[in-house]
Structures are given as C-alpha cells and as structure tokens.
Amino acid sequence: MAVAVPKTRRGETSRAAILGAALDLFQEKGYEATTMRAIADRVGVSLGSSYHYFPTKEHLVLEFYRHTHELHAAAIAPLLARERDFATRLRGTIRAVVVTCEPFHDFAGSIFSTVANPGSPLNPFGAAARPLRDEVVALYAEVVKGSDARIPADIAEMLPLVLWLYQMGILYFWIFDRSPGRLRTLEVIDETTDLVVRLLSLANLPLLRGSRRRILGLIKSVAEGQTA
Amino acid sequence: MAVAVPKTRRGETSRAAILGAALDLFQEKGYEATTMRAIADRVGVSLGSSYHYFPTKEHLVLEFYRHTHELHAAAIAPLLARERDFATRLRGTIRAVVVTCEPFHDFAGSIFSTVANPGSPLNPFGAAARPLRDEVVALYAEVVKGSDARIPADIAEMLPLVLWLYQMGILYFWIFDRSPGRLRTLEVIDETTDLVVRLLSLANLPLLRGSRRRILGLIKSVAEGQTA
DNA sequence: GCTGAGAGTTGAACATGTTCAAATCCACTC
C-alpha cells in the first residue's frame, strides 16, 4: 500500500485521469455506488493501475478534500483582502464553505460514515489528514489575524482551531439539511457566528474568567491529545 | 433485507446464539476482523442463517449498542437512586458510560462511524434509531429530574438532549484516547461536568440572558430539524 | 542497436458482505 508518486509524464497523466474520473463518478453516483472497477473502466485503465497511485478508495476522497479546500480558499480571498470586521469575515468564510461544497452535498452524506471512522485516513482528526487540517486552521488564523478584533492572547492562540471545529459542526449540520436552498444551514450560520462574536466579547467579564481559563485549558489539552 | 422476528423456539435460540457469538467475536477480534462467516461458524450455523435474523452486519452492531446501553443504565441505577447532587449524578453517569464501554474500546471507532452515518438506518438522528435515542435522552432527563438542582424551565426542556450530545462528544474523545487507564478521558469528564454545572449556574446572569435565549432557540431549531 | 533497470500496467486471485432459490424442518390438521 505504498503511495506511488508518478515519475514520468505518462504516470502523471494516468494519476490525473484516475483522480478525475473518480471525482466525476463520486459526484454522479455517490461514494459507495462508485466502484474501483468503474473508475478504471472510465479511464480505460486496468483495475490494478488505480491502486498503483491510490492505496485505497478512501485516498481518492482525500484528494477531493484538498480540491474543495482550494476552491474555498480562492472563494474567500477577496473578502479577506478587503474586509476588516471580524464578524463579517467569519460569517463570509463559513458561508463560503457550504456554498463551495453545495455541489457535493449528496456525496458528502455518502462518505460521512467513512469520515467519522477514527481508523480511516479520511478522519479529519487523524494523521493522514494533518496537512490539510493545518491548512484549514491556518486559514482561520488569517480570518482572525486580518480582522480589527482585539482578541486576548490566550484566546487568540486557540481560536483558529476552535473555528475549524466550528466549521466542521456547520458542515455536519449541512449534511443533514434538506431544506430548499439549504436555507436552514445559512440561518444557523448567521445565528452562530453572531453568538461566537458575542461570547468572545463577554469572555472578559470577571465572572467568566474562571470558566474561560478552564475552557481554554481543556481545548489545549484535547488538541494536544490528538497530535500525540 | 427484511428483519425476521423468530416465530419458534428454535428460531429464538438461533437468533440469540448468533447475536451472542457476534458480541463475543466483536470483543475478541474487533469489528472488521470479525467476519460474518466466523460468526456463523462459531454458532455452528450456515452463513445465510445469520442474514435471516440480522439484515446486515451493522444491525448486529446496533444490538451491541443497545446491549451496552442496558449495561450502562444498570450500572448507574444505584447512583441515581441514592445521590441528589446534580454534579455528582452527571459525573457518575458520564463516567459510567466510558467504564461500561471500556472492554469495547478497540472497535468502538467502527461502531461510532456506523452510528454516525446519516445514510445508515442506525444513525442516532434518524428515525430508525429513535427508540434507543429516546431511551438515552430519557436517562439524562432522569439524571436532571432526580437531582436537587433548580433548573429554569426553558433550559430544563432542552437539557437532556444536550447532555445526550455531550455524552456523544465524550465518547468520541474516548475513542481517540490512548492514555493508560483512559485517564485523559476521565480528566476531561471531570473538567467538563464541572463546566456544565458552572455554566448552568451562570445562565441567570442578566448579561447572558440574550445569549441564553439564542442558544436555546438554536438548539431547539436544530433538534426539530432532525426529527422532521 | 542492445541491454538493463526502473516505472508503469495488467489481470487473475482472494476475502468478505450480501442475496436468493431451493431444501429441510416442524407443528398442526385431517
């Protein structure tokens, strides 16, 4: 199950074709209904060849993650360059996630069980997804850093990670959302981003100091546990 | 894939034996390593017979899940009968979850992914798993109701559901926990139960009234979305 | 032009979840 990197032009072509066919079929038929044989057939390549470049079917989905992440990052670049208000940056970023992923809504539902599986390379908390996870967390760091919000250092340290988790929560809700135009998800986004901003502004209340310290400590401890 | 209910004594025996062997093997070898053929072999029955009573391998997992829920409920019964302090009841209940599930830690990940899959009939938010979900939520309602804590009505209404979600979060953490004796999970439980109690006591602060109303509305709206 | 090494490709084979039509069992009726 070694991951083979293409070393020749021919190899690159094959890898790209296999990945392209896989993403197309995933979108057309969903994850489970797309067989490795169907992918190979569409490319006009043998079954074994797919496994030369992608150790498992799940690894094809990892590439799909990266693809949507890049779409998302590109979509919000103008907003992040222009806007300084934290609430607006956050809301726009989260909204863009679900808008970007909208064409893959059905597909997202079909792979969810695999994604939630801790043993799967698709699990966002796992080692295989680490590079991508780091990229997404960095994106949220940029959302915070480029804003005019004044966030205390102890919170700022953990905030990008928390916002990443928040995004995952929204995506989870979105997967279940059957409302027309996915309106309910957009409502929840608006509601929750406001809530996040408000809770951040309340975090300085003396009465909440204790809870704040404990929550931050908890988050840090949990995050460290994941990387260990 | 019709669910066959045994109609004769012989059928009952078979069903029970198949389920028993499955639970044993799951515990011995984990979920994936346990094949349907191995289950049938251990019972001394043919492969097809298992499918007469359990439409899929996942349905065996659901039965397993129900089994652990019953163990859990039995384990905390004395505590709930004796103790009145809310924090103690909650902590004991959540601790008992991970203690009860400890023998199954190695393959709990696979179970969790099955349970979390929106497409699966076993999904806890879905209709098929509703009876089990209601039982667990009712258990947390009992944790709250039997305590001497004075919870405002609007919060009390949603609290059992939230505590159920909280339990799921703890279980998810526990699945990843590789620390000896699963000590990290126990720490997180102690920390978070305290936090829950503290946040509940803070919920009456005038400053937090607005957030409280919004959070409760959000939870209700999300919960309604699931059942719809 | 020949050769060899490494990249790329192949297709058969395997394990396992699942299906299904046929065979068998069993309690009941006459």
Add this chain to the structure above:
DNA sequence: GAGTGGATTTGAACATGTTCAACTCTCAGC
C-alpha cells in the same frame, strides 16, 4: 400417519475492495 404451509436453514453465487507476481514500456548508457 400422510399432508400442508410456514418457519428455518442451506450453500452456491455475486459484487467489490484489495493484493501481487508477472509482464510491458521507456530510455539512459554503452
């Protein structure tokens, strides 16, 4: 005791993810 109908059991067959040893292709070095 023979017959009947439904419950139960069977085992072969199928689909699909994955593996692997053998084969082909390409091209640098001679």
